Amino acid sequence: MVRKLLLALMTLLAALISAGCWDAIDINNKNITTLVAVDKQEDEYVFYVEIPGIANGSGNDENGGTRYSIETGRGATFAQAREDLNSKMDKPIFLGTVRTLVLSESLAQDDISKYLYRLQSIPDYRKTVGVVTTRSPVETLLAVQPENNVSVGYAIEDTAETLFAEGEAVLTTTSEILEWLYSDNVSFIIPNVDETDGNISLNGYTVIQDGHSAGYIPAQRAKGLVCFLNPAAEWRYVVPYGGRNEATVEATLKSKRIQPRKTEKGWMLDTSFVFDAIVMYKDTETPLNDNALFEINDELQKLLAADIETAVMQTREFGCEYLGFDDAFRISFPNEYEKMDWRTAYMRMAVRLSVKSTLDPGGMMDFEQKK
Amino acid sequence: MFFILLLTLTSYSVVDISKAMAQSAGTGGWLTVLAASVLFGIAAAVVVSLNRQYGGRALPAYASDIAGRGLGTLVRIYYICYFLLIAVFLVLQMGTLLRMDFFPKTPVWAIMLASVPVFGYIAYKGVHTMARMFEFLGIIYLITAISVHVLMATQGKPERILPLFNAAETSRYLAAIWPAAFSFLGIEVLLIMPMAQKTQSKGARAAFWSVVAIGFFYVLIIESSIMKLGINDIVNYNDSLIVAIRDLSLPFLDFFERIDILFLTIGFLGFYLGISVVFTALTEFLCSMFPRAKRTVVVIALGAAVFALCLAAQAAQGFTEAVVSVGTYLGIAACLVLPLALKIAARAKNHGA
Numbered sequence: 001m002v003r004k005l006l007l008a009l010m011t012l013l014a015a016l017i018s019a020g021c022w023d024a025i026d027i028n029n030k031n032i033t034t035l036v037a038v039d040k041q042e043d044e045y046v047f048y049v050e051i052p053g054i055a056n057g058s059g060n061d062e063n064g065g066t067r068y069s070i071e072t073g074r075g076a077t078f079a080q081a082r083e084d085l086n087s088k089m090d091k092p093i094f095l096g097t098v099r100t101l102v103l104s105e106s107l108a109q110d111d112i113s114k115y116l117y118r119l120q121s122i123p124d125y126r127k128t129v130g131v132v133t134t135r136s137p138v139e140t141l142l143a144v145q146p147e148n149n150v151s152v153g154y155a156i157e158d159t160a161e162t163l164f165a166e167g168e169a170v171l172t173t174t175s176e177i178l179e180w181l182y183s184d185n186v187s188f189i190i191p192n193v194d195e196t197d198g199n200i201s202l203n204g205y206t207v208i209q210d211g212h213s214a215g216y217i218p219a220q221r222a223k224g225l226v227c228f229l230n231p232a233a234e235w236r237y238v239v240p241y242g243g244r245n246e247a248t249v250e251a252t253l254k255s256k257r258i259q260p261r262k263t264e265k266g267w268m269l270d271t272s273f274v275f276d277a278i279v280m281y282k283d284t285e286t287p288l289n290d291n292a293l294f295e296i297n298d299e300l301q302k303l304l305a306a307d308i309e310t311a312v313m314q315t316r317e318f319g320c321e322y323l324g325f326d327d328a329f330r331i332s333f334p335n336e337y338e339k340m341d342w343r344t345a346y347m348r349m350a351v352r353l354s355v356k357s358t359l360d361p362g363g364m365m366d367f368e369q370k371k
Numbered sequence: 372m373f374f375i376l377l378l379t380l381t382s383y384s385v386v387d388i389s390k391a392m393a394q395s396a397g398t399g400g401w402l403t404v405l406a407a408s409v410l411f412g413i414a415a416a417v418v419v420s421l422n423r424q425y426g427g428r429a430l431p432a433y434a435s436d437i438a439g440r441g442l443g444t445l446v447r448i449y450y451i452c453y454f455l456l457i458a459v460f461l462v463l464q465m466g467t468l469l470r471m472d473f474f475p476k477t478p479v480w481a482i483m484l485a486s487v488p489v490f491g492y493i494a495y496k497g498v499h500t501m502a503r504m505f506e507f508l509g510i511i512y513l514i515t516a517i518s519v520h521v522l523m524a525t526q527g528k529p530e531r532i533l534p535l536f537n538a539a540e541t542s543r544y545l546a547a548i549w550p551a552a553f554s555f556l557g558i559e560v561l562l563i564m565p566m567a568q569k570t571q572s573k574g575a576r577a578a579f580w581s582v583v584a585i586g587f588f589y590v591l592i593i594e595s596s597i598m599k600l601g602i603n604d605i606v607n608y609n610d611s612l613i614v615a616i617r618d619l620s621l622p623f624l625d626f627f628e629r630i631d632i633l634f635l636t637i638g639f640l641g642f643y644l645g646i647s648v649v650f651t652a653l654t655e656f657l658c659s660m661f662p663r664a665k666r667t668v669v670v671i672a673l674g675a676a677v678f679a680l681c682l683a684a685q686a687a688q689g690f691t692e693a694v695v696s697v698g699t700y701l702g703i704a705a706c707l708v709l710p711l712a713l714k715i716a717a718r719a720k721n722h723g724a
Contacts, residue, residue, distance in 0.1 A: 127600075
């Protein structure tokens with residue numbers, strides 16, 4: 001009898017303990033956050049958080065969509081800014097749902113590392129959160145009404161991920177930035193998102209060195225950069241051929257190889273790119289003959305090489321390397337890498353580029369048909 | 372035997388082995404771990420062959436046969452003290468880990484108070500029941516862990532674990548065997564494993580290959596965690612495995628996107644089972660020391676002692692660091708030096724006879 005009672009008591013205790021999130025807070029009683037933006041205004045740090053009005057189902061707008069509110073907190077330190085933010089909230093913030101971290105241009109010019117190190121120790125924050133910079137005033141960016149009636153945090157994440165999946169952009173996460181910040185002499189880029197004509201657009205990349213902004217690359221001049229950093233880079237080029245015709249060609253990165261080697265004149269970074277290309281459209285009814293195809297492919301290779309060379313030239317211009325040459329060099333020559341000041345050494349290294357493409361005349365179209 | 376070794380060795384080690392290896396051996400940590408697994412595999416084979424020599428019985432039963440009553444008792448006391456230290460360390464780590472990463476408002480003592488009776492109950496049931504349970508739960512643990520880490524590797528960056536080998540760092544790889552050794556302590560639990568007659572002949576070989584297989588399992592954990600977090604960042608986290616798992620997602624499964632829940636369930640199951648083995652070992656040694664005492668009384672006394680020692684250890688400064696440094700010496704004595712000495716003594720005794 002005693003044994004049975006003991007067993008029943010233990011079962012009851014186990015059931016109570018197993019279901020024992022006694023201090024759990026209902027989702028309606030938390031401020032679920034979808035975006036965090038950090039700005040530096042003069043001597044103050046400013047936090048912006050985007051919060052969907054889902055509490056008690058009260059946050060819908062007139063169209064039935066979720067309404068998002070923006071709350072701010074400011075202070076001379078991050079801690080004070082957070083306290084200020086907390087004092088304006090009726091519920092505790094939950095950061096586990098943040099989709100995007102936005103760093104303002106002024107913060108990037110000051111120092112982003114302080115905030116990233118702070119973020120590292122916040123257990124709620126996921127390290128896979130996408131990070132972007134913005135050159136627009138933060139209030140302006142957060143005031144955008146995204147086309148699919150989602151939050152700005154989700155809209156920025158979706159925009160960046162869509163462009164990345166299509167091979168037209170580079171993504172950066174907090175985890176990657178932390179790894180780079182802890183590595184000596186490593187520079188990196190962060191996608192930049194601005195408000196353009198009332199929309200959100202990924203329109204460039206901020207180059208970060210030692211935690212500060214070292215330059216900016218507009219998206220129009222970042223095709224080569226994307227070829228280095230997105231393994232599925234894909235670009236379309238309008239290629240002239242035959243004197244007055246043009247073909248639109250899509251080039252998809254097939255492989256990239258960086259092979260460092262030592263020459264008599266110093267270090268050389270042999271870099272080769274291989275693309276698969278396809279003729280998407282042509283502007284004439286004339287079929288594409290072998291000569292035309294050869295000419296298109298040749299011209300495409302020149303255009304690709306020019307973009308990739310631009311990316312390398314930009315690193316020289318900013319005085320820092322963020323194209324992944326450091327990893328290739330470290331892997332091939334770990335002992336030499338350990339001894340050298342990579343940033344200085346890279347500026348003296350020669351980069352030899354080789355760009356090859358294989359052209360498919362037309363995919364499902366028969367552009368070679370004879371009349 | 373494989374699952375008992377797996378769950379005992381990996382119970383806590385999986386949480387911080389990636390950090391320890393990244394710190395001490397860099398990208399060549401995999402080689403260090405495999406070298407350590409071979410060394411400890413040999414130790415495991417020695418332990419099993421010792422049991423085999425005594426008809427498959429466990430050490431508590433034959434220690435006095437080899438070393439005489441006095442020395443045999445001393446050997447058993449050593450193992451009791453050692454396992455007690457490890458039990459306190461593991462229970463405290465488990466409580467701290469749960470509090471820091473999952474239940475920030477639950478006091479560690481409450482977690483320990485809820486856990487110790489579970490370990491005690493498993494220990495009360497004895498080695499055979501525990502072994503049967505491990506066969507079933509070990510498979511779940513192994514399949515889940517391998518799946519999670521393969522997924523982690525696919526979401527990580529391969530260049531972060533390269534170069535795999537750098538000849539100039541060979542001495543660093545070898546020096547890192549010492550910190551790696553802590554992750555292999557636990558093979559001494561084989562001393563309490565009585566072996567069936569029919570499996571005795573293959574036991575030593577099975578023990579060796581089991582430990583080597585665990586070495587490969589560790590390599591998967593280390594490499595996938597470094598691929599996910601990076602070798603410079605991973606050293607900042609005490610619980611590198613949990614941080615890496617938290618960053619993992621299954622984007623193709625909307626209803627199960629975040630899989631850190633797997634560590635909270637299956638991962639902690641492994642942790643619990645690992646601690647249960649240590650409790651069982653302690654119970655076996657204590658029962659052999661006090662043959663007249665009821666097993667229930669031994670288990671309750673043991674649970675109370677472990678809980679009290681955990682509270683004391685929690686209040687003490689630097690307990691964890693001390694166990695990691697001193698525990699490695701004590702563990703090597705327990706799993707390598709003492710079994711080898713007993714093996715030699717047994718052989719000498721046989722020759723003498």
